[in-house]
Amino acid sequence: MNWLSRLLPGSNPALDPEQRAALDAIIALAPPDLARSHYETRYVVINAETGPMDGGGQRLLAVGAVAINQGLLHPADAYRTQLGGTPVDALIGLVRFIARSPVVVFNAPFNQGTLERALEQNLGSTPDLDWIDLMVLMPSLFPERTTGQARMDAWLGAFGIDRLDHRDALLEALCVAQLLQVALARANAQGLASPRDLLDTQSSRKWLRGS
Amino acid sequence: MDTSASDTLIRTNLDFLLRHAPFDRMETEALRFLGERLATAFYPAEAEILIPEDGPPRFFYIVYRGKVQARQVGSVSVTEYSTLTLGPGEGFPIGAISAGRPSTNGYIAVEDSYCFQLPAADFLKLQELSPTFQLFCTRYIASLLNQSREQLQVQFSQRAAEQQTMTTSLSNLVKKAPIFVGPELATRSALERMVEAGVGCLAVAGEDEKPVGVLTQSDILKRIVLPGFDLTRPIAEVMTTPPHTLNASASAYDAALEMATHGVRHILVVDTDDKLKGVISERDLFALQRIGLRQIRSGIESAADVQALQRASRDIRQLALNLLAQGIGAEQLTQFISALNDALTRRIIELNLNRHDLYGVEYAWLAFGSEGRHEQTLSTDQDNGILYVLPEWADKEPLKLRLLEFAKDVNNDLAACGFPLCEGNIMASNPELCLTFDEWREKFGTWIREPHPEALLNATIFFDYRVLYGDEKLAHKLRHWLLSMTGGNPAFLKAMATNALDVSPPLGKIRDFVTDDDARHPGTIDLKKFGARLFVDAARVLSLRTGVDATSTVQRLRQGGSRIGMPAEELAAMADGFHFIQLLRLRHQHLDTDHGSSGDNRVKPDDLNELDRRILKEAFRQARKIQLRLKLDYQI
Numbered sequence: 065m066n067w068l069s070r071l072l073p074g075s076n077p078a079l080d081p082e083q084r085a086a087l088d089a090i091i092a093l094a095p096p097d098l099a100r101s102h103y104e105t106r107y108v109v110i111n112a113e114t115g116p117m118d119g120g121g122q123r124l125l126a127v128g129a130v131a132i133n134q135g136l137l138h139p140a141d142a143y144r145t146q147l148g149g150t151p152v153d154a155l156i157g158l159v160r161f162i163a164r165s166p167v168v169v170f171n172a173p174f175n176q177g178t179l180e181r182a183l184e185q186n187l188g189s190t191p192d193l194d195w196i197d198l199m200v201l202m203p204s205l206f207p208e209r210t211t212g213q214a215r216m217d218a219w220l221g222a223f224g225i226d227r228l229d230h231r232d233a234l235l236e237a238l239c240v241a242q243l244l245q246v247a248l249a250r251a252n253a254q255g256l257a258s259p260r261d262l263l264d265t266q267s268s269r270k271w272l273r274g275s
Numbered sequence: 276m277d278t279s280a281s282d283t284l285i286r287t288n289l290d291f292l293l294r295h296a297p298f299d300r301m302e303t304e305a306l307r308f309l310g311e312r313l314a315t316a317f318y319p320a321e322a323e324i325l326i327p328e329d330g331p332p333r334f335f336y337i338v339y340r341g342k343v344q345a346r347q348v349g350s351v352s353v354t355e356y357s358t359l360t361l362g363p364g365e366g367f368p369i370g371a372i373s374a375g376r377p378s379t380n381g382y383i384a385v386e387d388s389y390c391f392q393l394p395a396a397d398f399l400k401l402q403e404l405s406p407t408f409q410l411f412c413t414r415y416i417a418s419l420l421n422q423s424r425e426q427l428q429v430q431f432s433q434r435a436a437e438q439q440t441m442t443t444s445l446s447n448l449v450k451k452a453p454i455f456v457g458p459e460l461a462t463r464s465a466l467e468r469m470v471e472a473g474v475g476c477l478a479v480a481g482e483d484e485k486p487v488g489v490l491t492q493s494d495i496l497k498r499i500v501l502p503g504f505d506l507t508r509p510i511a512e513v514m515t516t517p518p519h520t521l522n523a524s525a526s527a528y529d530a531a532l533e534m535a536t537h538g539v540r541h542i543l544v545v546d547t548d549d550k551l552k553g554v555i556s557e558r559d560l561f562a563l564q565r566i567g568l569r570q571i572r573s574g575i576e577s578a579a580d581v582q583a584l585q586r587a588s589r590d591i592r593q594l595a596l597n598l599l600a601q602g603i604g605a606e607q608l609t610q611f612i613s614a615l616n617d618a619l620t621r622r623i624i625e626l627n628l629n630r631h632d633l634y635g636v637e638y639a640w641l642a643f644g645s646e647g648r649h650e651q652t653l654s655t656d657q658d659n660g661i662l663y664v665l666p667e668w669a670d671k672e673p674l675k676l677r678l679l680e681f682a683k684d685v686n687n688d689l690a691a692c693g694f695p696l697c698e699g700n701i702m703a704s705n706p707e708l709c710l711t712f713d714e715w716r717e718k719f720g721t722w723i724r725e726p727h728p729e730a731l732l733n734a735t736i737f738f739d740y741r742v743l744y745g746d747e748k749l750a751h752k753l754r755h756w757l758l759s760m761t762g763g764n765p766a767f768l769k770a771m772a773t774n775a776l777d778v779s780p781p782l783g784k785i786r787d788f789v790t791d792d793d794a795r796h797p798g799t800i801d802l803k804k805f806g807a808r809l810f811v812d813a814a815r816v817l818s819l820r821t822g823v824d825a826t827s828t829v830q831r832l833r834q835g836g837s838r839i840g841m842p843a844e845e846l847a848a849m850a851d852g853f854h855f856i857q858l859l860r861l862r863h864q865h866l867d868t869d870h871g872s873s874g875d876n877r878v879k880p881d882d883l884n885e886l887d888r889r890i891l892k893e894a895f896r897q898a899r900k901i902q903l904r905l906k907l908d909y910q911i
Contacts, residue, residue, distance in 0.1 A: 128280070136314040136392070139284035143277040161277070223387060224340055234283050245317035246387065253319070 079152060079187070086156050091191045093164050098194065098260040102248040105259055106133040107196075108165045109244055110158075111237040112178045124151075124182040127158055128234030130241040131165070135248065137241050144234040151186045159183070164191055166259045170216050170240045172197035196262050198243055204269050205250045219243055285310040288391070291339065295364025297411035305405030313391040315339060318384035325368065325382040331375045334392035337366045341388025345380040360385065369415045372398055374892045376787050413848045416893045445530060445544045446523035449553030453543075455480045458487055458511035462499065465490070465510040476541040476554050479514050484550040486543045488514030493540075518543045523552050531560050575618045580626070581688050584619060588692040591615045592653060596865050605858035606829060613649040616694075617642075617743055623688045624744045631681035638663035638678065639745035640685075643701060647739035648811065649827045650857065652876075653864050656695040657686065658736060660708035662715055662749055671711075678709050701736060715753055723760050726770035734771065735812060738819065739826045754824060761819035768820050772909040775812035776902055780895035781805045787892055788880045796877050802863070803876035806856040809898040810849065813905055828853060832901075841904070852897030855890055859883075 079087065096105065110129045117123040124147055131141040143161040145154040169175035176195050183190045202219055203210050209222055216239070220227055225242045228235045256262060288310040292298035298306060318324055324343060325332055336343075338361050345359040345367060361367060361382075371378040372395050384390075393401070402409040455478035456465045469477045469490075479488040490513060498504060498513045520543045521530055530542050540557040571594060575587045595612055624640055643658035645651050661678055665671050682703035690696045703709055710718065719737070722730035738757065742750040761767060781789040781800050790798045800806070807828075814828040817835030825831055829850045836846040863878050880888055905911065 130280075130284070136316050138314040139281050139288060139311060142280035142284050144280035144283070145277075157277075228287060232283075234280050235287070238284065238287065242315070242317070242389065245315070245389070246319070249317055249319045249322070 083152055083156055086160070087187060087189070090156075090159050090163065091189065093191070095164050095192070096166065096259075098166065098263065099258050101257045102252060102259070103135045106131055106163075106165045107168050107244060107259070108162045109168045109237050109241040110162075110175060110179065111169070111233045111240060112175045113231075113233040113236075114178055122178060124178050126233045127154075127179070128232065128237035129158065129161055130234070130237045131161075132168075132241050132244050132248070135245065137238075137245065142234065142237075147182070151182070155183055155186050159187075159191060162191075162193065164193070166194040166196055166263075168196045168198060168240065168244050170198045170219075170243065172199070194259065194263060196259070196266060198240065198247060200266050200269050201247060201251075201262060202243070204265055205247055205254065205256075216240070216243075281311075288313050292337075292364075297407055298364070301407050302405050305401060305408060308397075308404055309393065309401055312393055312397050313337070316390055316392055318343075318388050318390060320384055320386045320388075322384045323381065324384060324390060325378055325380075327377045327379060327381065330377050331395070332368055332372045332378055333395055335366060335369075335372050335395065335398040336382070337391040337393070338363050339389040339391050341390075342385045343367070343388055343390065344383050344385045346383060347380060369412050370889060370893070373402075373412060373416065373896065374787070374889065376889070376892065379889065410842065410844060413845055416848065416896075444523065445521060445525050445527065445542075445555055446552070448527060448555055448559055449523070449544055451553065453478055453551045453553045455484075455486070455551055456510060457481065458514070459509050461507050462504065462510050462513060463506035466495070466499075466506070474554070476556065477510075478518070478543055478551055478554060479510055480551050486518050486520060486545065486549075486551045487511070488516040489518040489541065489543060490514045491541060520545050520549075521555075522547065527555075527560055530555050534560070571615060572618055575615070575622050578622055578626075581623070581691050584622060584626075584688070584692050587615075587619060591619070592693075595653060595861070599861060599865055605854040605861060608861060609650050609652070609857060612653070613646070613651055616646070616651055619692060620685075620689065620743050623685055623692065627681055627684045627688065631677065631684070633677065633681060635666075636663060636674065636678070637666075637746050637749065639742045639747065639750050640703065641740045641750065642743045643740050644736050645739075646743075647741040647826050649741075650807075650811070652857070652860055656697050657689050658697055658701045659686075659689075659703045659743070660701070660705075660737075660740070661703045661710070662746075662753065663709070663711055664746075664749065665711050675706070675709060679704055679706060682709060712749060712753065716756060719753075719757055720760065723764060723767045726767050728774075731770055731774045735774070735815065738815065741826050751824075758819065758822045758824070762822050768816060769909045769911070771812075771816045771819065772905045773911050775809075775816055776905060776911055778805060778809060779902070780809060780898040782892065782895050782899065787888060788895075790880065791877075798881060799877040799879050801876050802856055802860050802878050806876075806895070806898070807853065807860065809902060810853040810856070813898075813901045816905060839908075845900075849897045849901055852894035855894045859887070859891065 108129055108131050110127060112124055113126040113128070114122040115125045126144070126146045129143040130137060133141055143158065145157055147154050167176075172195055176197070180190075198219075199213055199216075203213060206222075210218070217227070219225075220239055220243065223243065223246050225239050227239055230236060251257070251262060256265060285307070289306060292301075292306065292310065298309070301309070318341075324336060325334075340363060343361045343365075345361065359380075367382055368378040368380060375395075402412060454468065454472040454474050456468055458479050458481065460468075465477060465479075469475075469492075475492045477490045478486050479490065480486045488511065490510065494513065494515065499506075504513060519533055519537055519539055519541075521533060523544050523546050525544075533542055534540060534557055542555045544552045544555055546552050571587055571590045574590065575584065578584045578587060591612065594615070595608065599608060620640070620642070639662045641647070641660045641662055643660060645655050646658060659682075661682055663674075663678060665674065686696060686702045686704045696702065701708065719734075722734050726734075740750065740753075783789045788800060790800055810832070811828045814831035814835065817823070817839070818825065818831035821835040821838040823831050823834045823838070825834060832846050832849055832853070833843075836849075837843065859878055860876050863876070880891065883891065
């Protein structure tokens, strides 16, 4: 791959036919019904692990993903990948795991940014994803706990969630997934019963903050 | 599924589980099985995790983080606690999920909590996979059995209130508020008051409620009617004064003594301020006359005829009720009944020996079936036989005839004393059951060699024999021979085991219990056929296999089970299950005979309280467990 092609918008990286077919199949999946309740929805919590890139900036090294399906966290429904030498397969594996479920992260500018960039560069066209940022949502769900955005540590501490190993993308995703379980229970109590409600709340929150 | 990611998450589950009992001791494979299947759910404070209305629980829960409270639901308290807080590592609802019935508790998160949940089917599978986990659950269930026993004692204490002892305080005996009048009241009015209240004794007390006198029915004739006493004059002039009073804390015995000493029939009961609390009559104390074990026993041993023994038999029944009322366990109770029935039978035999000369004959009077196992309830008919030695010098026929005539009289006397004649003619007066040592050996040997259904049925009755009277050594010799025959005969044991597995515990897949579809007894379970017998039959196989002399089911389980390496805790849980069923049978028979209908073994699960139902189900599960063991051991 020509280094220049990475900079050209809309350019299609070279995927072999098998990879192409796999990606197309995922893109062709029907988008989830965002109006269904949390307890009928599969969320995928993602955590990106990055390292410094030659010439500055951050490069995606690994991704951990844990699903919260119908409110439950099940060890069988998890994914981890190192980008290493075969970033295309790794990322196809990730989008296949996501399967168009709403994606939840803590700190979207970092996680979403890094991931979208990596997907764009390595896969070219990617499925449209719905991103939910707990960093934005948590203060609006728990106004009594904080006045503004707080670090992940603060939220984990508030709910007694153990941070097992912050260097492990999967275990980090596990923490965020447990945080999401708390968030879903509270959202439900506040009448925000569906992913759509969460996305709307997030937009208005962002708009209020002028971002 | 991404195995490396899953493995990491499973590892975090296991790390947690390994910090908590019983998972810290659980077998590696079982632990892995559990770790793979645990899903985590979050419950905010005050959220209901599980309530009885949910029906049979779909999941077993383990608290991961936070606190969960088990709260009694409904008006009937079924456990000793009203609330119980569960912390990390503690699981629920073990009883309900094991039994597949709705939880009796509501489980509520008292703070923000995470719980692991395991599908119910996997919970049961885990018990199969992990002896450790199974033991843990068994112990838990055994603790429920204990709670149930305590509960039964509470229930019976209500009946015990009618069965109080002479040491009961008078405050417990006073049932009604006292009827009393002032000393200035006209005698006519006072008598009218007596008639109106229907009392035989009228207390007279001042405005301070302190008694000053008493007038009884017998006084009326002597002091009022015959002397022509003017009825307009005050009652104070004819009453007995001072009245006999006792403090409410005095015992019934004190009252009886006071009455006997002073020749009175009524005692006024006063509180610590000397205020009138009530009246105790001689009749109130009669009701307290209790029949004790020792009196019955000496009554039996000194009985001169069958009539005296008939009274003793009724007393045994009454004693059993009293003991039951005191909350005595089924094991001890059946032992008491058994001991007294033995004494009764021995006395009947002794009385008959006065009329039948068996001097010099070596013989033993055998009890079979439940009597042989010391497990008689109160509606058992007689099962007995005779084992004798034919001396070389004697002719068999005349000797046997003598024994049969003697046996016939004993059988009839036993029937007169409340042990019905056996419909199947399993009685010593049956020539087939009055046999020499060699004949019994031949009979038993045939059953063992050719275990056809009838032979097996016979084995279940006759192999439980026990000597009630006569030569014990003879019977022991037979027992040792029998055990040596059965212990080394896997084919016979397998046939016995198959026979024991003929009836399954009446546990339903959908409903809690499978009840009889017999139209005459809708909705009932025969606790003998579908309950006690399952334990009895399995224990018998165990004893014949391992050479246990004992005939009682619990002894057979304890001794035989430990000989094949079953853990003591497990055996204790089985014994508890058996005892519980026996206790229900006894209670049922007592309550029924109290209401005038015949005592049978048919219990309606719907009529039991929630706890009894629950424990009965656990008891049946214990039966299933011992049956499962037989199935595995004999590959049936």
